[in-house]
Amino acid sequence: MTNSIAELENADCILVIGSNTTSSHPLIAMRIFRAKQKGARLIVADPRRIQLALMADLHVRHNLGTDVALINAMMHVIIKEGWHNQAFIDERTEGFEDLKKILDAYTPEKAAEITGVAADDIIRMAEYYAKAKAGSIVYCMGITQHTTGVDNVRTLANLSMITGHIGRESTGVNPLRGQNNVQGACDMGGLPNVYPAYQAVTDPDNKKKFESAWNAALSDKVGLTVSEMMSGLSHGPLKALYILGENPMVSDPDTAHVEKALKSAELLVVQDIFLTETARLAHVVLPGATFAEKDGTFSNTERRVMRVRKAIDPVGNAKADWEIIKEISNRFGYPMEYGTPEEIMKEISSVTPSYGGITYQRLDGEGLLWPCPTTDHPGTKFLHKDKFVRGKGLFYAVEFKPPAEVVDEEFPFWFTTGRVFAHYHTGTMTRNCPTLDSEIHEGFLEVNPGDAEGLGLRHGDAVNISSRRGLMTAKTMVTDRVTKGVVFMPFHFAESSANVLTNTVLDPVCKIPELKVCAVRLEKVA
Amino acid sequence: MSDKVKDKVKELLSSGKIKGFLGLCSRDGNIAPHLFVTEDELDNLVVGDKSAPGDSRYPLNRQLINLVRAYPDDTFGILVRGCDERGLAALASWNQINPNKIEMVGIACPQELAIACECLKPYPESFVDGEKCEGVTAETVARIDSLKVKERFDLWLNEFSKCIKCYGCRNICPMCFCNECSLENDELIRKGEIPPEIPTFHLTRAVHMAGRCIDCGLCSEACPADIPLRTLYKKVADIIYKQYNFRAGYDAGQKSPLNFLGGLPE
Amino acid sequence: MDYRTVLTTCTHCGCGCNFYLEVLDGKVIGTIPCKTSPTNEGKLCIKGWNVHEFIQSEKRLTQPLLRKDGELKEVSWDEALDFTAKRLREIKDTHGADSIGFLTSARVTNEENYLLQKFCRAAIGTNNVDHCARL
Numbered sequence: 001m002t003n004s005i006a007e008l009e010n011a012d013c014i015l016v017i018g019s020n021t022t023s024s025h026p027l028i029a030m031r032i033f034r035a036k037q038k039g040a041r042l043i044v045a046d047p048r049r050i051q052l053a054l055m056a057d058l059h060v061r062h063n064l065g066t067d068v069a070l071i072n073a074m075m076h077v078i079i080k081e082g083w084h085n086q087a088f089i090d091e092r093t094e095g096f097e098d099l100k101k102i103l104d105a106y107t108p109e110k111a112a113e114i115t116g117v118a119a120d121d122i123i124r125m126a127e128y129y130a131k132a133k134a135g136s137i138v139y140c141m142g143i144t145q146h147t148t149g150v151d152n153v154r155t156l157a158n159l160s161m162i163t164g165h166i167g168r169e170s171t172g173v174n175p176l177r178g179q180n181n182v183q184g185a186c187d188m189g190g191l192p193n194v195y196p197a198y199q200a201v202t203d204p205d206n207k208k209k210f211e212s213a214w215n216a217a218l219s220d221k222v223g224l225t226v227s228e229m230m231s232g233l234s235h236g237p238l239k240a241l242y243i244l245g246e247n248p249m250v251s252d253p254d255t256a257h258v259e260k261a262l263k264s265a266e267l268l269v270v271q272d273i274f275l276t277e278t279a280r281l282a283h284v285v286l287p288g289a290t291f292a293e294k295d296g297t298f299s300n301t302e303r304r305v306m307r308v309r310k311a312i313d314p315v316g317n318a319k320a321d322w323e324i325i326k327e328i329s330n331r332f333g334y335p336m337e338y339g340t341p342e343e344i345m346k347e348i349s350s351v352t353p354s355y356g357g358i359t360y361q362r363l364d365g366e367g368l369l370w371p372c373p374t375t376d377h378p379g380t381k382f383l384h385k386d387k388f389v390r391g392k393g394l395f396y397a398v399e400f401k402p403p404a405e406v407v408d409e410e411f412p413f414w415f416t417t418g419r420v421f422a423h424y425h426t427g428t429m430t431r432n433c434p435t436l437d438s439e440i441h442e443g444f445l446e447v448n449p450g451d452a453e454g455l456g457l458r459h460g461d462a463v464n465i466s467s468r469r470g471l472m473t474a475k476t477m478v479t480d481r482v483t484k485g486v487v488f489m490p491f492h493f494a495e496s497s498a499n500v501l502t503n504t505v506l507d508p509v510c511k512i513p514e515l516k517v518c519a520v521r522l523e524k525v526a
Numbered sequence: 527m528s529d530k531v532k533d534k535v536k537e538l539l540s541s542g543k544i545k546g547f548l549g550l551c552s553r554d555g556n557i558a559p560h561l562f563v564t565e566d567e568l569d570n571l572v573v574g575d576k577s578a579p580g581d582s583r584y585p586l587n588r589q590l591i592n593l594v595r596a597y598p599d600d601t602f603g604i605l606v607r608g609c610d611e612r613g614l615a616a617l618a619s620w621n622q623i624n625p626n627k628i629e630m631v632g633i634a635c636p637q638e639l640a641i642a643c644e645c646l647k648p649y650p651e652s653f654v655d656g657e658k659c660e661g662v663t664a665e666t667v668a669r670i671d672s673l674k675v676k677e678r679f680d681l682w683l684n685e686f687s688k689c690i691k692c693y694g695c696r697n698i699c700p701m702c703f704c705n706e707c708s709l710e711n712d713e714l715i716r717k718g719e720i721p722p723e724i725p726t727f728h729l730t731r732a733v734h735m736a737g738r739c740i741d742c743g744l745c746s747e748a749c750p751a752d753i754p755l756r757t758l759y760k761k762v763a764d765i766i767y768k769q770y771n772f773r774a775g776y777d778a779g780q781k782s783p784l785n786f787l788g789g790l791p792e
Numbered sequence: 793m794d795y796r797t798v799l800t801t802c803t804h805c806g807c808g809c810n811f812y813l814e815v816l817d818g819k820v821i822g823t824i825p826c827k828t829s830p831t832n833e834g835k836l837c838i839k840g841w842n843v844h845e846f847i848q849s850e851k852r853l854t855q856p857l858l859r860k861d862g863e864l865k866e867v868s869w870d871e872a873l874d875f876t877a878k879r880l881r882e883i884k885d886t887h888g889a890d891s892i893g894f895l896t897s898a899r900v901t902n903e904e905n906y907l908l909q910k911f912c913r914a915a916i917g918t919n920n921v922d923h924c925a926r927l
Binding site: 037309 | 556687690691750
């Protein structure tokens with residue numbers, strides 16, 4: 001997030017797009033409720049009538065995968081009406097003319113044809129957002145999990161920059177990170193192209209720095225992404241996979257493909273707290289510890305680094321994950337001598353500039369928001385205050401591209417996935433919480449009443465859902481939360497896993513799979 | 527105002543009268559609910575004022591129930607304000623705690639807090655610190671009562687539509703001790719949807735608070751949607767008062783007119 | 793009697809809410825939202841309120857498992873760790889460092905993420921490390 005969570009309360013216009021905030025980030029929804037209470041305008045752009053839509057000033061239900069067309073049309077209107085912030089554009093950005101050129105074609109009327117949103121509504125969206133004093137955008141995986149994920153993100157950045165809605169208190173672009181420590185995993189270099197703090201592995205200076213810090217020879221070759229590792233296992237070059245606390249058998253697209261990949265590994269090591277669908281395929285399973293059984297830190301979606309404190313000893317013979325990694329490294333022949341997680345944090349702050357000022361002692365109280373380069377730095381509430389990281393903000397002229405798979409006669413329904421309020425991700429933890437599992441204990445398919453009638457489906461009926469990847473059965477939930485022609489399924493439930501159906505095709509730049517759109521066929525189970 | 531509390535707790539601990547004292551302490555840069563078992567921990571004892579009086583109160587009564595269920599033969603001390611004392615009286619009337627095994631250390635709330643809470647009795651019967659201030663009647667209830675029916679209805683519908691069904695109002699409530707909760711009865715309120723059925727979910731809870739709510743306000747403070755639950759339950763409490771001349775917890779030993787589990791009222 | 797409240801950070805989404813885990817005699821019995829937390833201000837969602845329930849679930853893995861004759865069997869830590877280190881070594885020596893991949897986790901701590909990518913890069917010698925950021 002460019003801003004801290006609490007700042008959202010004081011935005012006077014919030015555009016929520018591709019985020020079911022009350023389900024997936026409930027304590028961020030709290031800030032949106034409060035902003036609304038204080039008089040902010042709330043615009044929700046979501047194909048589903050999510051809870052936030054109930055209180056929105058404007059809810060638009062655009063067709064799946066048409067975000068670029070929708071946002072481009074907003075910008076078309078903003079420029080046409082002169083609502084853009086020319087001073088900000090001149091001072092802080094470059095590439096505006098190229099963007100402007102392509103926007104000419106995105107009239108609200110044309111966008112209405114693509115998105116299914118009325119031209120008037122697009123004009124209102126543009127007006128609400130552009131005329132705000134502190135406009136904030138909130139988005140989540142509904143924006144990113146597309147073959148055009150990067151395009152979508154760049155388009156939202158364009159929107160914020162043409163209106164100057166960035167780099168100020170309560171004003172910015174706020175992607176909500178889904179996993180509790182996905183921000184930290186990225187910050188710590190859990191990515192194939194960067195060391196901690198996003199220092200590129202291809203940069204010889206970085207390589208040298210880490211070689212000296214870690215006393216080892218390092219590779220300057222960018223590594224494989226998750227999806228590439230899966231195909232690497234299937235096709236040969238990758239022989240071994242070590243998985244720490246992840247469950248690709250449920251979280252990744254096209255489960256059949258993942259299973260084949262994992263089964264072809266010469267060595268599959270899984271370190272987890274439960275015997276997950278993925279762990280069942282492993283050669284060796286190492287029992288790790290939950291957050292309650294160890295010390296450490298998490299970094300939340302607003303970049304706030306916070307303490308995790310040990311409440312109990314690990315159950316049975318389970319071990320804290322850092323101890324397991326240390327033991328393996330020692331046996332492998334690369335000695336690691338950490339007595340506590342705090343010692344590891346000392347090393348992290350010495351090689352990670354944005355965490356340079358972070359110590360356990362300083363994290364007491366409210367934690368610290370990075371960048372926090374030195375021990376006397378107070379942390380950073382919002383980013384891009386006077387300039388962007390690269391200097392000038394760059395506009396990308398992005399054209400609308402349809403999703404990789406579109407509906408046809410054989411697969412006539414649009415299929416999309418997401419979370420429900422009582423569960424988290426693959427359910428490894430939440431489905432083992434009896435209260436949560438009793439709240440929602442099985443997967444389901446949301447079908448519009450009109451479609452249900454056409455298919456002869458009633459609430460609770462079993463329905464077969466098939467895509468080009470696979471076939472599965474789920475219970476029908478008849479609801480107008482989805483529009484005609486669109487169906488939705490949560491992906492937490494291994495026994496009725498939405499990802500049996502989803503498409504593996506990736507965004508060409510960031511390699512995110514298109515989990516939010518594919519085409520399916522529905523049949524009532526006889 | 528914590529020095530006099532500290533002295534009192536010190537006395538209770540050193541005399542061996544209590545096994546531990548449930549109160550608040552300053553720890554890890556935050557204000558934490560804490561069980562004090564030794565005198566040397568008392569340096570960090572606080573009464574829960576971070577930025578404003580009483581802004582960091584915790585469900586100590588609820589924690590006490592967990593302790594006395596596990597250790598029924600031991601006596602525990604506990605920090606109480608007016609509302610907490612009412613809570614303990616009500617819990618005793620519902621046979622959830624044994625008042626003879628509890629040592630209350632009371633503090634009176636300042637006027638500022640009493641106003642914020644619209645608390646009728648912002649002090650316990652006896653207290654070691656603070657000064658007795660005026661009780662405050664509920665203007666928030668009067669304000670909503672003055673609305674036209676339609677406006678009143680819309681107001682609550684809007685509030686309830688924000689509910690994310692965290693069950694926090696119930697989870698934090700010192701008076702919610704049932705083993706089975708109607709809010710989780712699938713036949714009454716369909717599970718798995720947010721907002722939960724409007725207005726059934728909230729009215730079901732409001733009905734269950736009748737004759738039970740001791741007006742501590744922890745529910746409102748725990749609500750991620752800022753629903754004015756306390757106002758709703760104040761209204762319910764007013765209705766019970768009008769009908770039965772009863773307010774939960776104000777008169778130790780008096781049973782709720784709706785208290786059937788603990789026997790019929792006298 | 794050992795009753796403690798331990799301040800920590802939620803593991804059920806990216807909001808990063810703070811709460812006290814209520815621990816009685818080694819058993820985690822409840823979750824109490826932290827009033828002074830900057831993220832959640834004494835409030836939680838349903839996932840946060842119930843986060844304590846999975847910690848001591850009977851289904852937790854409590855002993856390392858090793859596949860023998862096609863089945864996962866309980867083994868000692870020494871056996872499991874030696875096996876893992878030895879096989880990683882053999883595969884690196886036979887097929888090169890880039891034949892090994894690591895998925896680190898958006899659910900473990902920063903310290904653990906740091907350590908695993910360090911092991912991957914410095915000990916194994918490859919940049920094949922990723923996690924489910926995109927999923």
